[in-house]
Amino acid sequence: MGSKTPHNLNTIKNKIMTQFILKENVLTDNVLLIADKGKVFKGNYIAIIKEYYFSTCWSDTETIKRFRNSNQLNKYLSVNYKDIDIDLADTCI
Numbered sequence: 001m002g003s004k005t006p007h008n009l010n011t012i013k014n015k016i017m018t019q020f021i022l023k024e025n026v027l028t029d030n031v032l033l034i035a036d037k038g039k040v041f042k043g044n045y046i047a048i049i050k051e052y053y054f055s056t057c058w059s060d061t062e063t064i065k066r067f068r069n070s071n072q073l074n075k076y077l078s079v080n081y082k083d084i085d086i087d088l089a090d091t092c093i
Helices: 070-080
Strands: 017-024 028-033 047-056 061-068
Touching: 028 061, 047 070
Parallel strands: none
Antiparallel strands: 017 028, 028 047, 047 061
16 A cells, blocks of 8 residues: 555645635525636636525525626625625735
């Protein structure tokens, strides 16, 4: 048996995004994914919001919203997540 080096799941070699929890739900969390400086997601998106809505007691329905500029993102966050304070350091915004 050869020796295997353990993989540290907390270390990401090619980090491309920062993840923020916008709202904690029972089953899943609403998250904001923002690309790091100099990076974009496929389709030239700078940010993605994954929102989950209650469907049944065993599952949630996922809705994905994508943003190409910071103005659209800020407008959406100010309407839907007024009480969230996000540190956007080291991101593309």
